[in-house]
Amino acid sequence: MKRYSLTIIGLLLLALAIGFGPALASSAPAPASQASTLHPNFILLDADGANVLESGSAVSTMQTCGQCHDTDFIASHAFHSDLGLADYAASKESWDASTGTFGQWNPLTYRYLSQDGDERLDLSTAEWLMLNGERVVGGGPATTSRNDAPLADVKVSRENPETSILKNGSPTTWNWDKSGTMEMNCFLCHLETPNTEARAEAIHAGEFGNANTATLIGLNVVNKSSEGWVWNPESFNENGELKSEFIGIQDPTNANCATCHGEVHPETEEPLTLNACDLDYPQTATTGQVVSGQRINESGVNLTDKNNIERSWDIHAERQLQCTDCHYALNNPAHASELQSNNPEHLVYDPRSLEIGEYLERPDHNFARGESAQFNVAPEYKGTMRRCENCHDASKGHANWLPYIGTHMDAVACETCHIPQMYAPAIQTYDWTVITTSGTAVETCRGVDGDPNAVTSLVTGYEPVLLNRTNIDGDTLLAPYNLITSFYWVYDDANGNKRPVRLVDLEAAYLEDGKYAADIAAAFDSNGDGKLASNELTLDSAAKTDVVKTKLAALGLNNLRIEGVVQPYSINHNVTRGDSAINDCKACHNENSRMSQPIKLTDSAPVLPIFDAANNVNNSGEFVTDADGALYYQPMPAEDNLYVFGSSRVNWVDWFGAIAFAGSLLGVIGHGTLRYLSSQKQPKGQKRTERIYMYDTYRRFWHWLQTSSIVILLFTGLIIHRPDIFGAFSFRGVVTVHNVVAVILVINAALSLFYHITTDRIREFIPHPYGFFDDAIVQARYYIGGIFKGEAHPFEKLPTSRMNPIQKMTYFMILNVLLPLQTITGALMWSVQKRPEFANALGGLPFLAPFHSLVAWMFGTFILVHVYMTTTGATPLEAMRGMVTGYEEVEVHESKDE
């Protein structure tokens, strides 16, 4: 039967494919490409395999869809269905029993799925389903016990969290036979308009067996009466099959995914409005991501400066991509090329993939997924999805303007620049240490002034914080995140296990008849107005904490304490094109770099939270408290081995350099002043001088070209180092000037080296060891003594021997140590964009860049002293004049006069 239907589908598809071929060629209008027309009519079966039209029972999706599709395969290959059940295992180390929603505690939804043997029942399986079932597709924990038996077969006991439920504070039994269980609901994702409201109603009422049928209410197929389900014979054909026009079966659309994941707005004309910070729209609530192609300025969100935000909410939605284009079924033959990524290198394409019919029989419902921080179910599938680079070649798109493309791409995720700003509010804190009278946490939202869902609130949006994450493949990249901080009470139960304090216990402590208990109100109402405002609803004093703690302890809870956790939530949607992306170098290469922007965590923290470690985000930043007690998270790029020009700097290098420079400046000023004072006392015109052709043309040319280069390099280098001080300059332009002039300097140095070697003048620079120190001491004594007395220079300046011993030593150091070091470190830093391995072998930018700065400081100091020294000639400006014209008046030494 299965095989037969399959052949029909196959043939149908083939016929369609053939049919479309000529249609394309002749450009004749093709039949309307409705997804529903592809799907044949089918019989709706109940759980016993009987046509619902006859039995009047609820529909069974596993039976119905199982007529053609291998529903067992589908249900067992679907992490959306499994939700962590498969790896559910209680452990002593952690209160999390799995990696999925079923078993992993979420501080936002708070309620804890109790483990077998827990002292106090919080969420039983049934209540977990009632609470979360709206966003549970069915199957997995909705049909199966933690021991892999059907839920209905589990022995009913009040003690077992799988067969009980909390009622008025104490556990009673839950009857799965009566409630039914919830099969994986194919309709939820494959119908154009599933009735999610009716479904949610059934789930909240605990009628799990009816949930899937309720999804069809309103399609003229089925209605509910007091007796049960009433199937509408009109919508079935003579074979008892449901007519396809009543039930459009289709590939999941963005709207289908939105049912559980967050705000999606496919309409073009109707302005977008959204539910903010509402966990029924988790992706939007936790990050502010909204999937819509609408221009932001055309949406209905009350955003600051909205008129000027021309970009769409999400470029991929604007360009008609569907969620399933990136998050596809892993064995979908349309995405065969991705599946072949582990082919041997010589094999570009492997034609062996599933036929469409085989795929339709057994579509893998494990969907390609990313590596977001908070969704850890089925970790083996992390990193399977199409990411940016699977579609886009960044090296081409950025080729015309972005320097150091490779360096940027190695360090920064595409999202960092292409999701520069979130335009919807997102949750900032969830404080469960206090509760509202309706039993919810005290919540704050970032990116909005006031109530996030009031139309009058001004939405400001927020800048995501950039954190370094480690991908499956080992790459580390800076990527944008929202950080949500939660605080909550925990206790140790009778088994010695740490558990979050149950909501019922919190309510018992805080509330009496739906109002705050008198002692709570007294302790919290600091302004005495009889009401607890949101700023009073916080445990900001030991007295308040003690009141609550005492009340909780009175409920029998041991070792009560407050814990806090900061959880990163990945932001990967709401991408924008280059125009609106971060494309100003100074956004990062500046004092207030995006990369080190702190993000506010909470106005007041009852305890210092810990950074959630159960994800791929490196906790390399630090917690910072400001003067008002608000807590921030400060990313530290340096801790992630990142050196960001213009932002990163090693303080001691700058201090050391600045002190050396300032010291030299002081020395020079002091020496100069003394010289001036002493020269006033000296008789004039005492020394005989002579005009000598001291510097030949090439020497002068070489010298001044090098001078210009070094001055320009020092200046541009300073700008690159501290762009915040020199805001007028374009960072990119300055980097270019620095690089070009550096090349000029190196060429000039090389040519002059050649000149000096070939003309043998290199000797002038080489200190002769014999008597060198004696001569140097003589020269030094001249500078500290003789020069003030008007004595003659101890060594004669001649065209063949222009340098005194100290000069020789200085130049020897400069030319053999400083210049090569600066050239090599500079070249390595430049080469990072092409061959980073060389630079990385020598410590990478975090070492090379500060070193380059240090040598630059020394060059600056040298120039200062060098310029001063030139004033010690016959007259202060004589040496400089000599370097310009070539002729210099030098002292004539008597001994050589003869």
Next chain:
Amino acid sequence: MKNRFPSWTLGLLGIILLILVPVIYYLPRAQSRNDPAAYLPTKAVHVDHKDIVNGEFKTGQEVTRACLECHEDAATEFMKTTHWTWESKPFDVPWRDEDVTIGKANQINNFCIGSQGNEVTCTACHAGYGWEQGREAQQANPENVDCLACHADLGSYTKSKYGNPAEGVDLLAAAQSVRAPTRENCGKCHFDGGGGNGVKHGDLDESLYFPGESLDVHMGGEANMQCTDCHWTENHQILGRMIADNYTIDPEEQVSCEQCHVDQQHKDERINTHLASVACQTCHIPAIALEDPTKVTWDWSQAGQEGREDDHFTYLKIKGEFVYEKNFTPTYLWFNGNNEYRYILGDPLGKDGITYINKPAGNIEDVTAKIFPFKLHIAKQPYDVKNNYLLQPVTSGKDGFWTTFDWNSAFELAVPITGLAYSGEYGFTETYMYWATTHMVQPADKALQCESCHGENGRMDWAALGYPGDPIEWGGRK
């Protein structure tokens, strides 16, 4: 000499060059984009005629005579234009044996239908005087050219019956006020064509007298462009042709965005791939009649009802029922700049119940055609049941339909004028007329984006345009 330029200055120059040349060569440059404003015509400052024009003018012709004293060729130049002749050059059309001409003078539209026999009122928008002399005599005399219609300050000038100045107009003041034409001069006829503000075009109406930048990025805001900034004019030949009054149009005679937007590509290469198939107007004019409503249907069959209250936007006894719409999505068609068909008086009615007054030419196979936005105006017009052609009634004048409300006599009256026989039996039939939408270009941030056309909620009817499906999935035309 030597002292003035010491040799070291040469070295200095060398050093400066050695550094500057490579730096400038490598310095990142912003990609220069052609500034469209550079292509705007430069206009001479108009000489104030206040002290030049004097005398006493009793008739329009006397003013023209004064103008021609200095501007000797102005009238003869102008008389070659369709603004004067109200008739196109002859076209060879495949459905007629002889060449035909198209224009206000001899053909019909689907608003007030036709001017023949109705010249007394219609010529209030003709840039000439003296139509009471009859068409031939009027057209022959250069002194009938109405210089003031386009050059006077309209605060001091207005036209009336047979194109003559309205009674009480101070012609001297009007003549002294002359200057280059403004949006007001052009707008007087082109904004109010069809009998009122915004009736005909949908992209031209009185909101353009004082437009904001968001209404029209060219005429509004800082640019404040005048009609002649795009409709380049030389020797009174104004660039630009109306598709409704022509059969084919030489692209040389047409205004185009590329006149000023030369080599100006979008930054997004995806958009540029659209340029071969999508006209600029399609994305940059997302909606028409933004501020003032325009007429989209006109049902003549309801005219003449006794006792029904008149309302400018829904019903007038003399004209029938209308629907006006505002800020609506245009109709999109393939368009290569020509008409596939233009109704010529005497042509049979359309076969499928719709008679096209004009039908833009182009289809998906036509590589010169692009998808283009149109305002579609649908009318119900009278036709001769026996002869199976549209009828042009005489509406104005003391015996016209607007006075007598008798269709039969209105058609009878027209017989000698149009030369078309009337069988005595009339009915009403649907007529379609397409108006190309090219004005009210909105700022770039209001332009259509991908999802406006593509995807489930897109505005394009891909099947009607000849695509097998949304080209974002099925691919564009080859």
